[in-house]
Amino acid sequence: MSSMIMTKNKEESDKVSAKSEDSEENENKNNNKINDLIHTMQPVLRVENFFGIFRFRITAEELLPTNKKMKLISILMTVGYIAIFSFLLKLPAAITGTGKLVDTVDEVPSIVILIQYVTSAITTCFLLTNNSINIFTAFANIDSALHINTSEDFYKNARKRSVRYLGAFTVYHFFVTPSDLSTDEEITFSKLIVMPLYYEENLEILVFCLMINMLKCRLTVINNYLAKFIDEKENTRAAVFVVGERKTNADNCFNLIGRMSTKNMKIRDLAATYDIIGETCSLINQVFNYQIFMTLVSTFTYIVITIWSSLYYFRSNEAISGSMITIIIWCITAILKVAVMSLVCERLLLTRNDTKILVNKVIMDYDLPKTMRVQAKAFMDLIEAWPLRVFIYDMFSVDITLMLKYISVATTYLIVIIQVSHFA
Template identity: 50%
Template sequence: MAHIKDENQSKQQQKEHETLNKNKLKKVVYTLKPALMLENWFGLSDFLLVNEDELVLLMQTEKFGVILSIFFIVMFAVFVDFPDTETESIMELMDEVPSMVVLSQYFIASITTSSCLSAIAIRIFETFADLDSMLLITTTQDFYNKSRYQTNKYLIILGVSHIISSTLDLLTDDEIVWCKFFVLPIYFLQKLEVLTFCKLIVMIQCRLQIINKYLTNFIEEQEKNKALVFTLAESNPKKTDKFNWIGCPSPNNMKIRDLATMYDVIGTICSLINDLFNIQIFMTLVSTFTYIVIAIWSTLYFYRAPNFTFGTLTTIIIWCITIILSVVVMSFVCERLVSVRNNTKILVNKVIMNYDLPKTMRVQAKAFMELIESWPLKIMVYDMFSVDISLMLKFISVATTYLIVIIQLSHFV
């Protein structure tokens, strides 16, 4: 009777686990849904969740994104002031060059999204869902609620900062510049794409930290077993969340191999995200650098003009800070992911160096280490440079060099 009862209980638990896993894709999309909805308004998020476990492409959204990008470009060209023979008009047109770059980025994004990138985005979400099942995350709804809350918080910060900078930009103009009404939403979209990229990287980081937690609990358990210590039991023992997912050392224990498989999936997701955001990151860096250089040039030029006001200078400074922050945040988030990956490497090395473990488990750890070496989890922009702290330092170095050159040239203008 006890055997039948245990079997029925096991079947019931398995049924509950299958029910939780059934909506795993829906839970992953749930964490990013607010950002995806905003992208959909610009025609860049062109897939739909159906039957709670399948993502399908929407051809109508693909066409809408291209048409909308062309509309913004045409309206910007209609309302922008073209230069005449005067130098001041040429300088005013130079101020619009960053806007032209951002509009070009939107147009390219709408075309690439409709052609091939949507399939990559769908594969990313599906792979995340499979990884969560392997990590047993799908059984914990609180994990996704916290991730959704984090997304909402980032969106609110982004929206408030963009509204403040846009309002100051419009208020400091002597007259209404209609072309700005068609380019300011695209600046918001550019920052939204950076936010989505950073959120996906953070999602990878959170799952890698779970793997590190499993490894840490196993290592601490082995170190605790080495030291034989007698203690008096507490009347009210404290509850801990140190769940030893790997289990007891045994020649038949293959959990480290399973963790290596999960890391391989994380590496695949990181590679897919890299492919998805290659063009976006590159164009963001180009537009940011263009804006900084032209902002410095125009500030030095108009500083000597009689109608120069410190309100205009304040607006330029605020815009420069908000635009540079996009590069800073990307660099910091990617650097943080590499740091967590290095922690994984240290933990796996501790398992390898523990000669009290069975040989099979240490062999699995060595294979895991080789997998870590093959997946550095670095975001490379067209294999030219990596997105990390070094990118930020290079960006500052180049911008400083151009600042010196512009200051020298400004004396001749």
Template identity: 40%
Template sequence: MEGNYDTNKMDATRFDLILYMVRPLTIIENLFGKFRYRKVGGNIEILSRRMKFYAIFLVSLIVAAYCIIFVNDLLHKTHNGINNIVDIVDAVIALIMMIQHTLSMVVFLHYTKNNVNIIKLIAVIDDNLNISKNKQFYKDSRRLIQIGISIFIFIYTLLAIYESNGKYVLLIEILLGIVDFERHLEVMAFCIFIKTMKDRLVIVNKILEHVIITKNRGYTLNIPAKTLKQNAVYAGCTINESSIIRTLAITYDLIGEACDEINKVFKFHIFKALFTTFVYIIMTIWSAIYYIRTSETSDSLFFFLCVFDIISVGIMSYTCEVLLIKRNSTKILVNELIMDYDLTRQMRIQAKAFMELIEVWPLQIYAYDMFAIDIKLLLKFISVSTTYLIVIIQISHFF
């Protein structure tokens, strides 16, 4: 991938606005020991050993504290016959959360170089679109990130307060809350990076629309740089390349590479979100049926978190679906250029090459090549959950 752009010759200042844009996210991630890059003299590099050690130390501290307190609480806690099974189920889910938290950090540290590549790819994309010096564009993106994170923290805080029912030791509830918050924060981070790619693809589409409009007005078939400097202004950027189709094709190729890097970095977190949500759904259904059969009041810790997880998966699926929609719009616009035989041979050749790149980079996000992340994923969740609901109802009389 580094053959497409020279990372060693990058101007250090070109990263400043990008890092400024994602800083609301990175500040919170740093509190959990997750550093995506290391800034050295204005440039960005992979993490140092000290940063990695700090991340491992935080995870070890949380997991060790949880195990000590949980074992001590288990030895001194008495269970009644009715709630014993549900308590075991809650304990298993909590243990799964801790295991996932440990694996999440290991995977995160493994893809340190990919995180740096994502930032560098965004910098090259912005240079191609001439938005790298447009401060207002980054300010608007940063504001949207701040709003999204604020809403996320507000909703999660309300749920955490509501779920604090004294069933566990207070410190255990705090540790579980930290682990669960970090898990959902990764989903938020994934959505932010995908939206960043979507915003760049929107600019590509707007420039393609401008090329088509200019062509249809009969100004010129091979649009010169002077015309573009005066007219092709979108999101505060001006495209000044004479070979506009070729430039946009290269930009799309970089967007495809960036999406592939994002998929590598977050594929474990995506799979973890899907797996955990599915487990929560099954456990919630089982707990509800169990309490109905025993005529007891439900007090499981995970009912509302199950709803929050479903919403998180829904937002993740919707974000990826929007990216696919914009990609399909790009394909339609490029196809319109290919089918216009009034264009010069050079422009049509460039448009055909652009179409080949679109086919090479479908911008589809997968969880380990098993699950495609799009709006259809929610329908699959509903279908599978309904199937397991029927199975659980059928076997519930054995418990």
């Protein structure tokens, strides 16, 4: 009797140890996926760190909130920039009446950039660190569900894409900065200080675009699985593919859904993955909501200042100054920035529309088992529930129509400023 009890206890202990080993193995795999994800974004995140912007910290292959050292560095850098700007800007002269109004207007873009940098650094490091961790954790779960972790090329291509975009972005600024400085009548230290912050302002939009593109790439993987299932059914191929831990291309090398069966629940799994993509899109929206809003505010400010300055120099019969040309350059680059954001978000919406079309094909295929069509209908409900749109504080949707709205608003204010200038 005692031997039987000992045998049962041993079996139970073996089961417990096996479960603990499995949990440890799953945790290690999840950490490896997160490390691969961070590796794809690491070049851009390291550049952010040079400006005192820390989204999280990595300790023992685990994402953790920012520590006191990171927060202190962020505070010191923002306070340093505020002190430098307060000392170098010409606003005190304008306030006391010893400076021209046009000189004060010329300093407005620099003030907008400073406000955007300070608020972005503080909120990212102090308030949004948990959301940033949740975003990368959600990406790791998506990759696990889609078997992206079996493809090393997927992460290699993602890192190459990040490096390529960062390189193009940096080269672009190296061309814009000299042209900006060359238009000024004199190059002062204050103008040189603004340039790094202008780079950082656009860098935040680059990070946002890269994350939206990460969502788009994973949604494309879902579309590829659905398209492969539909194509193989139309071609009446019934080959069975075993999904295992092996090196393969998750995009198009095997049929994740498999063949038709009343017990096949793969479409439901893809729907659950789409649900995670929708939640991740919402998290990205929350993290970059303020940054996108300030980008639109700064772009609108540059447009208004450009219009006002043009009318000022035109009515005063003065030659167009270097400051005017500088503001025009900033205005053009800001509009391009809004255009890039709108284009990236529009591509995500187009990919979602492709998903909707593919799922609808599965629903309308009456040769499929009823259970699979029911799963596809639930998938369609999720697609309707998660439109994958990025909103700016629930006011504007970031898509291709945003550019048309901007052109409309700019035209309206052009008319208003022209009318007001006649009474001045």
